[in-house]
Amino acid sequence: MDLTLKVWRQKDASSKGKFETYSISDVSKDSSFLEMLDVLNEQLIRENIEPIAFDHDCREGICGSCGLFINGRAHGPDYETTTCQLHMRKFKHGDTIVIEPWRAKAFPVIKDLMVDRSAFDKILQSGGFVSVNTGGVPDANAIPIPKEAADEAMDAATCIGCGACVATCKNASAMLFVSAKVSQLALLPQGKLEAQRRAKSMVAKMDELGFGNCSNTGACEVECPKGISIAHIARFNREFLKAKIND
Amino acid sequence: MSNIFNASIGRKLLMSITGLFLILFLLVHLTINLFLLFGSDAYNQAAHFMATNPMIKIIEPTLAIGFLVHIIYATILTLQNQKARPEKYTARSAGNSSTWSSRNMYFLGFTVLIFLVIHLLDFYVKIKILHDESIKDVVVNGETMHDTYTLVQAKFEIWWFDLIYILGAIFLSLHLSHGFWSAFQTIGINNSHWMKRLKTIAIIYSLIIGVGFSIIPLYFLVF
Numbered sequence: 001m002d003l004t005l006k007v008w009r010q011k012d013a014s015s016k017g018k019f020e021t022y023s024i025s026d027v028s029k030d031s032s033f034l035e036m037l038d039v040l041n042e043q044l045i046r047e048n049i050e051p052i053a054f055d056h057d058c059r060e061g062i063c064g065s066c067g068l069f070i071n072g073r074a075h076g077p078d079y080e081t082t083t084c085q086l087h088m089r090k091f092k093h094g095d096t097i098v099i100e101p102w103r104a105k106a107f108p109v110i111k112d113l114m115v116d117r118s119a120f121d122k123i124l125q126s127g128g129f130v131s132v133n134t135g136g137v138p139d140a141n142a143i144p145i146p147k148e149a150a151d152e153a154m155d156a157a158t159c160i161g162c163g164a165c166v167a168t169c170k171n172a173s174a175m176l177f178v179s180a181k182v183s184q185l186a187l188l189p190q191g192k193l194e195a196q197r198r199a200k201s202m203v204a205k206m207d208e209l210g211f212g213n214c215s216n217t218g219a220c221e222v223e224c225p226k227g228i229s230i231a232h233i234a235r236f237n238r239e240f241l242k243a244k245i246n247d
Numbered sequence: 248m249s250n251i252f253n254a255s256i257g258r259k260l261l262m263s264i265t266g267l268f269l270i271l272f273l274l275v276h277l278t279i280n281l282f283l284l285f286g287s288d289a290y291n292q293a294a295h296f297m298a299t300n301p302m303i304k305i306i307e308p309t310l311a312i313g314f315l316v317h318i319i320y321a322t323i324l325t326l327q328n329q330k331a332r333p334e335k336y337t338a339r340s341a342g343n344s345s346t347w348s349s350r351n352m353y354f355l356g357f358t359v360l361i362f363l364v365i366h367l368l369d370f371y372v373k374i375k376i377l378h379d380e381s382i383k384d385v386v387v388n389g390e391t392m393h394d395t396y397t398l399v400q401a402k403f404e405i406w407w408f409d410l411i412y413i414l415g416a417i418f419l420s421l422h423l424s425h426g427f428w429s430a431f432q433t434i435g436i437n438n439s440h441w442m443k444r445l446k447t448i449a450i451i452y453s454l455i456i457g458v459g460f461s462i463i464p465l466y467f468l469v470f
């Protein structure tokens with residue numbers, strides 16, 4: 001199929017960016033979105049145009065590096081899919097595709113479609129860990145954990161930190177990401193001990209870094225490639241308010 | 248509790264508590280208004296009961312503060328949210344992932360505010376502050392009271408006045424179709440089981456408010 005691509009080009013963080021339009025022909029419907037961009041980059045190199053910079057690593061939907069805003073949606077038109085797992089069969093011959101970077105104050109553009117997501121690392125460094133020494137691996141079932149708690153913690157732990165929640169949120173809020181980390185740890189015995197301190201310091205950090213507030217629109221859970229539920233946000237709110245009331 | 252209201256979640260807590268308080272108030276207000284459908288004596292007595300109830304001295308200022316806090320924090324949060332994305336997207340398709348109401352809460356709240364000003368000028372100010380001469384006294388069951396029924400009836404016979412009230416009810420209803428369950432989510436009273444239930448109750452509540460407040464102007468327009 002033949003496509004027209006409108007791609008955001010920006011030299012570096014301090015330059016002003018703009019859209020460039022490229023045509024690409026004979027795209028296989030079986031290729032992934034990133035493979036299509038690889039082909040386009042080959043074409044640009046042959047034409048002596050600088051190739052488009054975009055983030056990627058595993059290309060199998062587990063690392064969270066990739067992330068493009070495609071036709072107005074985080075990770076494009078498919079649900080529960082990362083950009084690397086998005087296939088060109090979701091598009092039609094003759095389509096025009098608009099490709100933008102994640103846009104948020106806390107995620108500044110580094111170059112073209114790459115953004116700096118170290119704000120997420122800073123939030124994790126502020127409390128997204130267990131600091132008590134938990135010793136060696138315990139015997140199976142030595143610490144009883146209800147199945148529902150284990151399942152919910154696992155669901156929260158599927159977060160790959162891609163930032164689609166921030167990218168799609170009308171307020172560029174990081175609540176889904178942070179709530180997933182808070183849930184994942186607060187539901188299990190090792191993480192429970194520090195749940196309140198963790199909630200407080202992670203909220204302070206995400207506010208400080210310039211993420212927006214949560215309006216509960218729920219757009220994040222719909223666009224999350226791992227389908228993480230906003231029920232975790234309710235737990236996060238609960239943990240935070242409990243911690244503050246105990247202060 | 249230190250600095251709780253400087254945190255994003257703390258500020259949202261204020262929005263949700265004041266919002267839930269206003270939700271409760273709307274139910275009481277609607278109940279009183281529905282007496283309008285049962286004739287002048289019924290309504291005048293209900294209004295008289297509300298106006299002379301000793302509780303009203305506490306409820307009235309609380310309500311004013313509730314509105315103020317809700318509006319002030321709505322403005323603070325909305326401004327912060329806009330700053331969190333300085334460069335906007337060129338292409339945006341938001342309809343697949345969230346409701347229009349949830350994305351436009353400030354707009355909807357603002358229309359409610361405009362309506363509130365019109366509404367207060369027409370009734371509250373006229374009755375309680377200006378003591379307008381057009382408001383006569385009536386005697387119901389041996390008790391003298393304001394004939395507010397006649398005041399309301401005269402107003403609701405004007406079609407564009409009814410239109411303002413119906414539009415007000417629709418915007419309020421949309422605000423609450425999201426606001427109702429969102430408030431519970433903010434306080435943390437929600438989980439994966441209650442998510443669907445709260446959203447259903449939100450629709451039922453907002454329909455009661457929207458239809459309830461619209462029926463009254465429609466009734467006066469038709470009969």
Ligand code: HEM
Nearest residue numbers: 215262263266269270321352353356357360426429430433
């Ligand atoms: C009777 C009148 C009103 C009621 C019952 C009401 C109720 C609510 C409720 C329950 C919420 C949800 C709170 C949460 O998300 O935790 C809410 C949110 C909101 N309200 Fe109101 N409200 C009213 C009037 C207003 C007015 C006059 C404004 C402003 C001009 C306003 C602006 C907002 C905004 C912007 C939000 C969303 C906040 C956010 O994005 O997180 N509301 N309202």
Ligand code: FES
Nearest residue numbers: 057059064066084
């Ligand atoms: S490249 Fe790893 S998730 Fe897409």
